[in-house]
Amino acid sequence: MERRNNAVSCFRFPLLRIADGVHLALEKQPAKFAVLFAIVFLSCAIAIDLRSRMWIDELYTLQMARLASSGDIVRATLEGADGAPPLYAILVHAILPVVRSEALAVRLPSTLGYCGMVIALVAFCQRRMPIVYAWSAALLACNSAFWYATAGRSYGLVLGFAAGALLCWQAADGRRATIAIPLLSIFLGAITALHYYAVFFVIPLFLAELVRWRYS
Numbered sequence: 001m002e003r004r005n006n007a008v009s010c011f012r013f014p015l016l017r018i019a020d021g022v023h024l025a026l027e028k029q030p031a032k033f034a035v036l037f038a039i040v041f042l043s044c045a046i047a048i049d050l051r052s053r054m055w056i057d058e059l060y061t062l063q064m065a066r067l068a069s070s071g072d073i074v075r076a077t078l079e080g081a082d083g084a085p086p087l088y089a090i091l092v093h094a095i096l097p098v099v100r101s102e103a104l105a106v107r108l109p110s111t112l113g114y115c116g117m118v119i120a121l122v123a124f125c126q127r128r129m130p131i132v133y134a135w136s137a138a139l140l141a142c143n144s145a146f147w148y149a150t151a152g153r154s155y156g157l158v159l160g161f162a163a164g165a166l167l168c169w170q171a172a173d174g175r176r177a178t179i180a181i182p183l184l185s186i187f188l189g190a191i192t193a194l195h196y197y198a199v200f201f202v203i204p205l206f207l208a209e210l211v212r213w214r215y216s
Helices: 002-028 030-051 056-065 070-078 087-095 102-126 131-144 146-150 155-171 177-194 196-215
Strands: none
Touching: 002 030, 002 131, 030 102, 030 131, 030 146, 056 070, 056 087, 056 102, 070 087, 087 102, 087 177, 102 131, 102 146, 102 155, 131 146, 146 155, 155 177, 155 196, 177 196
8 A cells, every 4th residue: 555655656756746836837937838729729720721621601601702702692682592691701701812721821810719719818817817727728718619719710710719809808907908899899890790600699698798897
């Protein structure tokens, strides 16, 4: 029994030292690790964007984005050519001339939005908990819905703007309220313009604001 306890202790203490080292590194250089994560994440996600075959809904996005102008995209949406709002197709339409790979062009806005979601969640959680736990929460969210990072629809971008809105709501009661509140309005408008059901994101924010008002 004593040997077993000694073996467990020998295994535990190096792990504790590693965990303490990671914690100190994250505390000292949070921006550096955020940039490093973004580089690694985007590199892996873009590789998946380039290699994966396009599925039917992504082909709808591509066909809409190939129209001659943003006005044509809006008119096609009104005629029922696609069940999604036109904003995402308009964004893809803008980058198609720049990005040669159609698969990457269709998926890139969602990939960037999803990466932004993770960084925004870290910043949001860091205000309430140690940075290691903030990263743990953000990475759990990242892992649970990673498919949206490489889907050529609006989901990844909606998640990015929603996380940005969450961060702005958190900052709205501080010194940066003059910046946070207009940005919050922009993010909420953007997610609604990207997906109709995103309007329901306002409900938890409204309830959270009631709680903050009650205890302020």
